[in-house]
Structure formats: C-alpha cells, structure tokens
Amino acid sequence: MFPPFLAMHIPDGFLSIPVALVGWVLLTILIVLALRQTREQFKDRQIPLMGILAAFVFAAQMINFPVAGGTSGHLLGGALVAILLGPWAAVLVMTSVLGVQALLFQDGGLLAIGFNAFNMGVIAAFTGYAAYNLIRRLLGQGRGAQLAATALGAWLSVELAAIATALELALSNTSPLSVALPTMAGVHALIGIGEALITVAALAFIQQTRPDLIAGSVKTAARGSGWIAVGLLIALAVTFASPLADPNPDGLERVAEDHGFLSAAQEPPFNVLPDYTVPFIQDSAASTIVAGLIGTLVVAGVSYGVARLVEAPKADKSTSS
Amino acid sequence: MNPLSLKERFEGGQSLFHDLDPRIKVVMSLGLILGILLTPEGAFPAYPLIWAVLGSMAVVSRVGVWRLARLGGIALPFTLAALTLIFTTPGQPLLRLGGLVISDAGVVRFMGIALRSWLAAQAAILLSLTTxxxxxxxxxxxxxxxxxxxxxxxxxxxxxxxxxxxxxxxxxxxxxRSASLPDQKGAGGSLxxxxxxxxxxxxxxxxxxxxxxxxxxxxxxxxxxxxxxxxxxxxPFQWRSVLVGAIPLLAVALIQIMAFLWFRGVR
Incomplete structure (x- = not known):
C-alpha cells in the first residue's frame, strides 16, 4: 500500500471549517443532480445497481498489484465506473464508497467528506469521463483509441483529484501550495499510471467478455451533454480557488525570482492576457480570477467546437434521440 | 499480515452510550468534531480538557481511554502533509537547520493541526465503535x-x-498460481x-x-x-437522550468559550 499521507483521504482537522463547508455545499448540489440523472438512466434498478457497484469499488480496491520493492498499488475506480456507466453513476458510487470509508473505517474525516467525495468522486468521474469521450471523438472508435482514451481518462482522474486536494489543503492554510502541489501532483502522476494500467486491463477484459456493456455505455454517453457543463463548473471552481490559495508566486516563478533570472525571461511577441491579469482591472486577485475565467471559457469553447466538428459526420443522431 | 480481512469497528455492548438514540449520537459526534476544530491557535490548555471529555465518554461506553487514544492515531501519518508549515509560517525563529528556519508560530500551528485531527478522529471512532x-x-x-x-x-x-x-x-x-522459488529472480513478469x-x-x-x-x-x-x-x-424520540447527548457538547462549548476569552489577546 502507499503510505497514507500520500493518499487523498483528508482527515478532519486538515481543512479549515469554511473550506469544509464549501465542500459540503458543492457535494450536496451534485448529489441531488446525480440522483435525478441516474434515476432517469436506470429507473428502479438504480438503487441495487449503484449500491452493489459501490461495494464492487470497495472490494476492487483490495486487489493489489505489486509495483516494486514491497510497495503495491490498487485501483481507485472513479474513472472505470464513469467510463462504464456514466459520470453521474460514478459520482453516486464513489460518494457511497467514501461515506462508508469515513463512517466505518475512519478513512477520511466526517467533516472533510464533502471535499473527499468531491475530489475522488466528482472530479475523478467527470475528468475521467470527459477525457475518455474527447479522445474517442478525436481518434475514432477503434480498439487502440478506446484503450488510449481509457488510459488518459484514468490518469487524469487521479492527477486532477490530487491537484484539487493540494489546492484545498493550501486554501485551508494546512500545507503551503508550493510544497503540497508539486508533491501531490508528482506522486499521483505515478499513482495515476498504475490506475491507467489497471483500468485499461479491466476494460479490455470486459470488452472481451461482455462487449454489450461497453456498447451500452457509449449510447448513454451520446444522450447527456450535461457533463460538459459540470466539467466546466469544476474547472471554473479550481480557477476561482487558485489565486486565493497562496499569495506567494508559484514554485517556478519563486525560484526564478530568487535567482534573479525572471527578468531575463523573454516576453512572447504577443500578449492577450499578460501574466494572467486583465489590464483594466486593478485588484490583482480579482484580475487573476477574471483572466482564469476567460481562459477556461476559451479552452472549453474550443474543445466543445472540436468535439462537435468530429461528431458532425454522424447523421444518425436525430434518430437515436 | 492479511490485508484483506474486512472488519467492522462496531462492538456490541451495553452502556448508556450504546443505547443512545443514533440520531442524537450522529448530531453529537458532528458537533463534537466541529467544536474540536474550532479550538483557537495556541490554546494548548484546551486540548487536555477536550481529551478529558472524550476520555470520560470512552469510560462511559466501556471502550477504554487509552484504546481510544491509540485508535485516534489513525490520522497521524497524514500530519506529514502539514509538517512543512513549521518552516514556512513566519514567526520568531527557533532553530536553524541548514538553510531552513523553524519558527515558533509554525510549530504552534502544526501542533494544533495534529492535536485537533487526533481528537476529531477519536470522536468519529467512538461513534462507529458504539453504533x-x-x-x-x-x-x-x-x-x-x-x-x-x-x-x-x-x-x-x-x-x-x-x-x-x-x-x-x-x-x-x-x-x-503464482508460486516462485525463493532464489528465483524476476518472478512474476513485467510491471x-x-x-x-x-x-x-x-x-x-x-x-x-x-x-x-x-x-x-x-x-x-x-x-x-x-x-x-x-x-x-x-x-421513539426521547428528551432524556437529548439531554445525555448535550452534556459533552456543552462541555466542549464551555472549554471553547474559555479558550476564546483567554487567547483572544495572545493572537
């Protein structure tokens, strides 16, 4: 097992109370949405299916795979469930898993559960799902494309959940961003590789034995585009949090300033949002937020446009809905 | 050595605490955790007092003070995430280790986080031990x-x-199906x-x-x-259990009011 401090289950005491409450509010909204969406998707199969799959994720986390030198990795599962059954199902499943881990085994705190479930449930599910679908739209429906999409989705789900954890710790002033962010992102870049390998292998196995399950997941994916909105919301939330997290410049810039070579860095010939600030807004935090917002919207718009372009040739959309 | 055994924490028993209405126990535990997390920075006398509250709850529920204290250590490895605070928090320097300076404010903040998380874990564990x-x-x-x-x-x-x-x-x-000889190199295939x-x-x-x-x-x-x-x-909902559940909350509230009064000037 990985040492517990590298895991993402935040115990109580590490999130400040305002941050923990924000987590609760975000999670509550998303749970209500997820309950409605999965109800539509699965009808009254919803309760047994979600419940048993939550137990599955819990049990699957017991299956270890030896990495090297006595350490071993295991699946986290958010991306796998999101790819197989859709992101809303994954949100519910992962929230149940984390709730039981907190209530039954004290894996993660009770007040911290809002953000714990948000990181490993919501963020992991939506980023994993969004990356998987985007890659499949870009690369097509081949087997290689599917496995590449799965790998990227699984890796991103772990990495972004870890980055979100680091941001929350920094916002709570429990761990300086300049330490927490590179540590969490670095370690989970490796853990994410394990997640990607296991998820790819699991999906390949399911594709061989029950291809109908995966075909079903593609159909449900085409139906709902609400996940785009939610993915956007998550990105925006992280954007809002980032400038408030740490008044100090980020790690690289800090090193650069300390060594006095920041001035030597060349400015690019053109500059739309210089240094991520909007020129006519004076307050630096607000300006950074606005700049991040514009950037996020532009990136989201471009991705959406690309996805639409790739999707356009399919004419059977009107018949399916 | 068996990492697989899935065991619940709950232990049956007969005590005032085991028999308490679960609704009240949940509200009480969340309130206790919230109360513990509200402890002001540097209010060190408050921690043993809160521990005394949790300890007496452990005695009443027949869990054992030391056992609960030991189980509360479950979250301590995570404190490594906060350890760097002792270097990065500005304050009076206490000790220099090469280029790193340990500040007094940093140590106070780190200790506070570790103690609060330890106490909060005990409150959560007590809930799952008795319910x-x-x-x-x-x-x-x-x-x-x-x-x-x-x-x-x-x-x-x-x-x-x-x-x-x-x-x-x-x-x-x-x-x-994965047996290998003790001196066999590279058993088990690639990653x-x-x-x-x-x-x-x-x-x-x-x-x-x-x-x-x-x-x-x-x-x-x-x-x-x-x-x-x-x-x-x-x-049935009983007002008597509300009273029982309110006692530890009131005790922690009292401790926190005192801590706020004492330590308002210090900060």
Missing amino acids: PFTDLLWALRSLRLPSTLVMITAFMYRYLFTLGEEAERLIRARAS WWRARVAGGMVGSLFLRSYERSERVYAAMLSRGFDGELRGYNPP
Missing part, C-alpha cells in the same frame, strides 16, 4: 440525507462483505503483466458484481419491489 452501521444509516436518513443515497449506501453495506470475499477468492486464486493480471481481476469482479446486481434486482421484483424500500419503525 451498528444500519442504525447510523437510519439516523442519517431521518436527518434528511437524500433517502435514495442512504438506500444505495445500505445496499453497498449489505454487499460489501459478499464482494469483499469474492475479491479474496480472486486474490487467493492468483496467489495459488505491465502484473498490472494486466490485477486489471483482469478487477474486470472480472466488475462483471460478477454487475451480474449479481441484475440477479438481485430480479429477485426484488419477484417480491413486489416498486422502487421503494421499507424500513423498520423508528424508536
């Missing part, structure tokens, strides 16, 4: 958590041990091979779980399931 999980779920449901979410979690709990044992069987099967085996097991477990959910759903339909689950009648 069966089904009672907890019922309490959460009557405290207005979305009932579908609670039912999903109830289902999860119902199949947790079944699927846990399914996973154990898979792991046992892998172990029995990708090992990951593929684990992934195949996860996929296989998924299919078994998915198919089980289909069987369970069919069985539920055969018994007239219409989308609603029905539970047992709730125990």
Whole structure:
C-alpha cells in the first residue's frame, strides 16, 4: 500500500471549517443532480445497481498489484465506473464508497467528506469521463483509441483529484501550495499510471467478455451533454480557488525570482492576457480570477467546437434521440 | 499480515452510550468534531480538557481511554502533509537547520493541526465503535440525507462483505498460481503483466458484481419491489437522550468559550 499521507483521504482537522463547508455545499448540489440523472438512466434498478457497484469499488480496491520493492498499488475506480456507466453513476458510487470509508473505517474525516467525495468522486468521474469521450471523438472508435482514451481518462482522474486536494489543503492554510502541489501532483502522476494500467486491463477484459456493456455505455454517453457543463463548473471552481490559495508566486516563478533570472525571461511577441491579469482591472486577485475565467471559457469553447466538428459526420443522431 | 480481512469497528455492548438514540449520537459526534476544530491557535490548555471529555465518554461506553487514544492515531501519518508549515509560517525563529528556519508560530500551528485531527478522529471512532452501521444509516436518513443515497449506501453495506470475499477468492486464486522459488529472480513478469493480471481481476469482479446486481434486482421484483424500500419503525424520540447527548457538547462549548476569552489577546 502507499503510505497514507500520500493518499487523498483528508482527515478532519486538515481543512479549515469554511473550506469544509464549501465542500459540503458543492457535494450536496451534485448529489441531488446525480440522483435525478441516474434515476432517469436506470429507473428502479438504480438503487441495487449503484449500491452493489459501490461495494464492487470497495472490494476492487483490495486487489493489489505489486509495483516494486514491497510497495503495491490498487485501483481507485472513479474513472472505470464513469467510463462504464456514466459520470453521474460514478459520482453516486464513489460518494457511497467514501461515506462508508469515513463512517466505518475512519478513512477520511466526517467533516472533510464533502471535499473527499468531491475530489475522488466528482472530479475523478467527470475528468475521467470527459477525457475518455474527447479522445474517442478525436481518434475514432477503434480498439487502440478506446484503450488510449481509457488510459488518459484514468490518469487524469487521479492527477486532477490530487491537484484539487493540494489546492484545498493550501486554501485551508494546512500545507503551503508550493510544497503540497508539486508533491501531490508528482506522486499521483505515478499513482495515476498504475490506475491507467489497471483500468485499461479491466476494460479490455470486459470488452472481451461482455462487449454489450461497453456498447451500452457509449449510447448513454451520446444522450447527456450535461457533463460538459459540470466539467466546466469544476474547472471554473479550481480557477476561482487558485489565486486565493497562496499569495506567494508559484514554485517556478519563486525560484526564478530568487535567482534573479525572471527578468531575463523573454516576453512572447504577443500578449492577450499578460501574466494572467486583465489590464483594466486593478485588484490583482480579482484580475487573476477574471483572466482564469476567460481562459477556461476559451479552452472549453474550443474543445466543445472540436468535439462537435468530429461528431458532425454522424447523421444518425436525430434518430437515436 | 492479511490485508484483506474486512472488519467492522462496531462492538456490541451495553452502556448508556450504546443505547443512545443514533440520531442524537450522529448530531453529537458532528458537533463534537466541529467544536474540536474550532479550538483557537495556541490554546494548548484546551486540548487536555477536550481529551478529558472524550476520555470520560470512552469510560462511559466501556471502550477504554487509552484504546481510544491509540485508535485516534489513525490520522497521524497524514500530519506529514502539514509538517512543512513549521518552516514556512513566519514567526520568531527557533532553530536553524541548514538553510531552513523553524519558527515558533509554525510549530504552534502544526501542533494544533495534529492535536485537533487526533481528537476529531477519536470522536468519529467512538461513534462507529458504539453504533451498528444500519442504525447510523437510519439516523442519517431521518436527518434528511437524500433517502435514495442512504438506500444505495445500505445496499453497498449489505454487499460489501459478499464482494469483499469474492475479491479474496480472486486474490487467493492468483496467489495459488503464482508460486516462485525463493532464489528465483524476476518472478512474476513485467510491471505491465502484473498490472494486466490485477486489471483482469478487477474486470472480472466488475462483471460478477454487475451480474449479481441484475440477479438481485430480479429477485426484488419477484417480491413486489416498486422502487421503494421499507424500513423498520423508528424508536421513539426521547428528551432524556437529548439531554445525555448535550452534556459533552456543552462541555466542549464551555472549554471553547474559555479558550476564546483567554487567547483572544495572545493572537
């Protein structure tokens, strides 16, 4: 097992109370949405299916795979469930898993559960799902494309959940961003590789034995585009949090300033949002937020446009809905 | 050595605490954790007092003060995440280690985080030691958590041990086919091979779980399931249990009021 401090289950005491409450509010909204969406998707199969799959994720986390030198990795599962059954199902499943881990085994705190479930449930599910679908739209429906999409989705789900954890710790002033962010992102870049390998292998196995399950997941994916909105919301939330997290410049810039070579860095010939600030807004935090917002919207718009372009040739959309 | 054994914390017993209404126990535990987290920075006399409150609860529920204290250490490895605060918090320098300076404010902040997390973990552990999980779920449901979410979690709990044992069987099967000689080098194949085996097991477990959910759903339909689950009648609400549950909360509130009064000037 990985040492517990590298895991993402935040115990109580590490999130400040305002941050923990924000987590609760975000999670509550998303749970209500997820309950409605999965109800539509699965009808009254919803309760047994979600419940048993939550137990599955819990049990699957017991299956270890030896990495090297006595350490071993295991699946986290958010991306796998999101790819197989859709992101809303994954949100519910992962929230149940984390709730039981907190209530039954004290894996993660009770007040911290809002953000714990948000990181490993919501963020992991939506980023994993969004990356998987985007890659499949870009690369097509081949087997290689599917496995590449799965790998990227699984890796991103772990990495972004870890980055979100680091941001929350920094916002709570429990761990300086300049330490927490590179540590969490670095370690989970490796853990994410394990997640990607296991998820790819699991999906390949399911594709061989029950291809109908995966075909079903593609159909449900085409139906709902609400996940785009939610993915956007998550990105925006992280954007809002980032400038408030740490008044100090980020790690690289800090090193650069300390060594006095920041001035030597060349400015690019053109500059739309210089240094991520909007020129006519004076307050630096607000300006950074606005700049991040514009950037996020532009990136989201471009991705959406690309996805639409790739999707356009399919004419059977009107018949399916 | 067996990492697989899935064991609940709950221990049956007879005590004032075991018999307390689960709704009140949940509210009380969340209130206690909130109260513990509100301890002002540097208010060190407050920590032993709060521990005394938790300790007396441990005595009343026959868990044992030291045992609860030891179990509360579960979150301590995570404090490493906060350890760098002792270097980065501005304050009076206490000690220099090469280029790093340990500040007094940093040590105070780190100690506070570690102690608060240790005490909060004890409050949470006491709840799960004395309350069966089904009672907890019922309490959460009557405290207005979305009932579908609670039912999903109830289902999860119902199949947790079944699927846990399914996973154990898979792991046992892998172990029995993975024998290697003690001096054999490179046994077990490449990293990708090992990951593929684990992934195949996860996929296989998924299919078994998915198919089980289909069987369970069919069985539920055969018994007239219409989308609603029905539970047992709730125990009557008693004001006496509210009083019992309020005692530790009042004690912690009192400690915190004193701490705020004393340490307002210090900060």
